[in-house]
Amino acid sequence: MSSKEQATYNLAESYRMLHFHEKAEPLYREALSFDRAQFPEAQFHYATTLRAMEKYNEAENNFKEFASNTGNAELKKDAEREIANLQFSATQTEKTDMSQYSVVKAQKSLADTGAVYAPVWYGNILYFTSSKPVKEATRTQVNNTRIYQASLTDSGFGGITNAAVPEAKDVHQGAVTLSPDGNRMIFSRWTIGDGKKASSLYLSKKTEGKWSEPIALPASINQQGYNAQQPVMMPDGKTLIYSSDIPGGVGGFDLWSATLDELDNAGTPTNLGPSINTNGDEHAPFYHVPSKTLVFSSNGRVGMGGFDFYYSKGDIGSWSEVKNFGYPVNSHKDDIYFASRGSANNILEDVLFASDRDAACCLELFTLKKKNMPKTISGMIVSCDTKEPLQGATISVKGADNSVVHTQTTGADGKYTFTVEDYQPLKAVASAANHQSGELGFNEPTEPGSLTLNNPDI
16 A cells, blocks of 8 residues: 555544544545555445435445445444444434424533533533633643533523533543532543543542542442443442443443442442443443433444434333434434433433534534423224124223223224323223123334324224
8 A cells, every 4th residue: 555545544534533524535435446455444434424424325335335345244244234224214304203302502602612512410500521622721731621510590501610620631531420419520531642542430529619639430440451431320329330341341332330339439340231232332321310211322223323322211230122212312423422301201301412413523512302292092992703893892091000091982983092191001901791801011102203102903
C-alpha cells in the first residue's frame, strides 16, 4: 500500500470516530478502489457511514456486498445485523404515529459548542456532561470533559455552572449517578492516550455543600487493564449497574452490577447475563424507578442502527424480555444516555436523552415527550363447536391483582371492545349458557407503539 492510501484511510477512520460522517464518506469511497486485502474493513465502514447519512439503499447494497465477500466471520455477522437494522427501521418510520411524540433539541444554553450528554436529574437540578470549551483552562485542557449542573425553572434551564466536582489534570470526567440522598456521586473518569480510552469509576461525597476529592472505587470494579464507566445507582443506594469490558462477559462492553457496603467496599461484580448483554456493546444504563424499567443503549441487537435505546422491566436478577423503543426515540445514528421523569404508566412522558442524530459530530441533548394515548383491546367470543360468534356471552377482564377491568355482554357479532390507559397483563374469562367457559391471558401487541390489540378468539 502507498503512504497516500494509508493516510486517506486513516483520515476516514478519524472522521468516522468523531462522527463527521459527511467528511468520512468520500474518503471511504476512495478507499474502495484500494487493495481490499490491505483495507478489508473499508466497505463495511463506508456502509455504516452511508447509513448514518440516511443513504439507506446505498448502505444496504454495500452491506450485502461486504457480507458476501468478507472472510471475517464477526464482521459478516455485523453486516447482516446492519441489513436487518435497515429493514427494521423502514417498518418503524412507516408505522409510527408522530402525533404522539414531541422531539426537540434541548436548550442551547446548556452548551453552545462541544458535546453535551449524560443527563441526570436530582429533583429540579440537572447534572450533565460536556466538553464545551473553558476559556480559563490551560491550553491542553480547554476541551476537557467536565460535570455541569443547571436548575429547571418555569422559563427553562438557569444557573448553569460547573458542578464543582474536583478535577484532575489531563483527566476527563462525567456520566454521574447520585445516591438517593444526593450526597454521594459516582462518576466516570477517563484518559485518552495512543487512541485508546481508559476509564474508571470514582466516588465523591458532599459535605457542607462541597464535593470531596474523588477516590477510585475498589479494584473489584476498577480492574487493572479494563474499563468501568457510566454508572447508575439503584434505589437501594447500594447497588450499582455500570458498563465494563472486564473478562467473563457476553461481548465487548457489558452491563454489570456490584454492591457497595457502608464503607464503600464492593462485592464481586455480577454480569447481567445474556438476556441483557450481547456480543456487541451495552452502555449507559438508567433505571426508571416508577415503572421499574432498566434502559440502556446497545449496538448488538436489531434496531435503527448505531446505538439504540432498549428497555427491560424488573430488578437485579430478574429482567423481562428486552425491547427496542423504536422510532422516534431511536434514530439511524447513536442514541445513548437517557433520563426520564415520566410516570409509572408512561416512561416517555418527560425524557432527556443524548444523540448525534442532528449533529455533524457530537452528542447533543434532546427533550422527548409522548402522549399516553388510550389503547383499544378487542376480540370475539365463539362457540367451541361451530366457531360461530356467540351472542349473549359474558366476558370479564381482570388484572394481575384480580380486580375487574371490564365486563361486557356480547351482541350478535360476538365481539367485545374496551380501552385501557396502558397495556398490562390481563385475563379475559368468557361464559355463556349451555357452553363451557373459556379464558385468555394477554398483555400487549408485538409491535411497539401500537394503540390496538386484537386478541385471538375465545
